[in-house]
Amino acid sequence: MVRVRFAPSPTGYLHIGNARTALFNYLFARKNKGVFVLRIEDTDLDRSSDEFEKGILDDLRWLGLSWDEGPDIGGPYQPYRQIERLNLYREYATRLVSEGKAYQCWCTKEEIEERTKAKGYDNYCRNLTDEQIAKFKSEGRKPVLRFKVPEKDVVVNDIIRGIVRFESGSLNDFVIMKSNGVPTFHFAVVIDDFEMKITHVIRGEDHLSNTPKHILIFESFGQIPPQFAHMSMTLGPDRTRLSKRHGATSVRQYRENGFLSDAMFNYLALLGWSSKDNQEIFPREKLIQEFSIESCNKSNAIFDPAKLLWMNSQYMKIKPSSEIAKLSIPFLEKAGYEKSSIEKNMKTIERVIDLEKEKFKTLKDVPERISPFITEDITWNSGLSQKFKSPEATRILSDILVEIKEIEPFEKTVLEDMIRKFCEEKKVKTGEVFHLLRFALTGVTKGPGLFELMEILGKEVSIKRIEKFLVNKEY
RNA sequence: GCCCCCAUCGACUAGAGGCCCAGGUCACCACUCUUUCAAGGUGGUAGCGCCGGUUCGAUUCCGGCUGGGGGCGCCA
Structure with a gap:
């Protein structure tokens, strides 16, 4: 049984890039009749908020990415908020320490920097004496827990990228539990992924370099790591990571700007993936059928609002x-x-x-x-009314008004016959009359076909508008 | 600095050695349709980053270079 997850941290609205990750996970789950899990990674106490969590859930729902297990609906591996799973992480951490696979580190950031000149942690606290530890304690220091990175190469067999090898020695002992007793991302993500029986981890390429850490933690607990698939990143027009600088970058903003969920869903799926037959517009079901994670493009993709806009217009028609x-x-x-x-x-x-x-x-x-x-009382665009207020225009309009009053029934075909006949008799160009009428009736120079327009307005309103336009001296 | 990933039109991509003097979509340009605004139709501009190999033959395989992206946090 395929089990995938989307694990946002509630520190902002749903970002376009994250939405794409969520979508790919969703498509993969549905395609394989698997389970899509939503997990909230809220271990950053300072930046996380309930407000944002609600917002993200709301945006995901809007996009139509329904989840099978999650913080709001529960599930067999609940809870699905990391902040509610702290005891679990602590237990696993304790186990690692007792097995000698993790240790306390008392260093301050400054001390590490001083020793290593910004080259990262030097595994200093691996072998401290009891005296040293006692001294740190007496100073009131609160330790973090670091993972003792074993000396071995780590190979990631990535579904999208193939085999990626990381050589031994490229990793320092990294923090798994912060001094406040909360796990870091690297630790919590692994515990949760095996606890929740996740089979495939589909995420952004920014995590590829972190994957050795994760694999090492899996192994330290005797767990078989899931399959990994690192998708390309979503970039802005300047080829840097998509961010606020590039304008609208949250799903919420597009939603508020009148974009359709279907269009966003479809567009995002085409960022890094494409169908064999060049199809662009996909019903959701077909997208699920055809999607495959293996055929994802390896290179980064630039988010193009212009194409999204085009796609949205297509869905507006459908x-x-x-x-x-x-x-x-x-x-x-x-x-x-x-x-x-x-x-x-x-x-x-x-x-x-x-x-x-x-x-x-x-x-x-x-x-x-x-x-x-x-609108009951329309106004006429004064910039344009000039040419529709000439003496001839006024005369034509008065003449045609007489005829319009006679029309019965007030339907488009009848209207068209009558107005065209009027033009012929008066020897005026149809186009001119059409434009004039349209403007008198609506106050603008765009809209549906004139006769449909009149039919919808109805006889009473049409007459009233023309009369008012004729009388109005302001324009 | 060290490590990792990537490289086809402006953008998204197809292409898995000859079918490619590279196909589709968006954008752009032109023409066309038209009672307006649009939409539609037709056509067009535009691309295999560079240098070496391998091969009878490279966009496609290999290496290097360059370029872009990412990671190396008590952020996720």
């Missing part, structure tokens, strides 16, 4: 209008529309979305396009 309408509600509210007004106009909103959705790039585009249809 999604049923009713769904887009529902997802748009928060964006309409943010644009200033009352909840009650949105609800009342839901049918209209859906109709307009149906006509306009192939133009949308994100959900943020919806309010602007909806506006002329649910």
Whole structure:
């Protein structure tokens, strides 16, 4: 049974890079009918917060990365928060000390630096005398626990990278328990991975160099290490690690900017992985079917918001209008529309979305396009109204208004017949009349086809708007 | 400083010795469709980092160089 995990530390919102790691784990688990575990690595007491944990869980849910075991739902290996597992780590640490595989270190950072000139720890405390220890104790020092690194080569057989060899001597004795009694990442991660029966560790390449440490700890407990797969990193446009400097880097920001979960899911999957047949747009199910960790690209990938945006526009088209309408509600509210007004106009909103959705790039585009249809008192863009307020324009509009008042039923085909006939009779260019009408009716120069637009507005509103536009002297 | 990983268009990638004077997607440019804004359609610009091997033949195999990324914390 395949068991994988995603183990974020709750020190910020879900980062794009982490989301990709989570996604690959998720895809691998689902593809292999395995288990996807969510574990919270909150051993950094200073930076972790419940707030961030909630946020990360929320973002993962939004992305559709559902987990089978986790802090909120429990599971056979709970608890899934490291802070709730401290006793476990302490027991294992004690065991290592009693077996002579770990030892107390009393050095301060300054002392180590002084001795080694920033070359890292020199295993100084491996063989201290009882007197030395007594002295440190009397000084009130609190020791850390260090792992006694054995002299041997460590070989990582990585699913993505193949065999990677680390020679003996490239590692100093490293800290496994901090002086506050909390384990370091390297220690907790290993204990949890074997305790939780993790079979495959899929994570970023930044951990490749740390893997020898982890393997050594596994071995010190007589555990067989899981399979490792180190994926490429996610970089910004300048080829450095994706960070705040590059603009929006959290899943949350994209979500708030009107991106669809499907698009993010699909785009991220294509960062470092690709299908045999060049397909770009994938339903989630197909992505799960086709995904394979072996075929992941080894080189780092630059996160490209432009392609994400394109992909989002593709999903805006695919999604049923009713769904887009529902997802748009928060964006309409943010644009200033009352909840009650949105609800009342839901049918209209859906109709307009149906006509306009192939133009949308994100959900943020919806309010602007909806506006002329649910705003009672529209205003006319004064910069553009100039050319639509010429004497001829006013005359044409007055003439056509007379005819519009006669139209029955007020449907697009009837409207089109009548307006085209009007143009012919008056010998005016259809395009000009269309533009003029559109502007008088909506106040803007974009929108759905004129006749669809009028049908949705309805006869009463259409007439009222044209009359108001004609009377209005301000423009 | 030491160690590790990587290297195809601007970006994401296909390519696993001849099928490649390198294919797809985004972006960009042009044309086209069109009652607006878009979308769509068609076409185009653009790439195997460098130097040595191996081979009848290298984008593909090997070595070096260069370049990029990462690790070496009482951060994860």
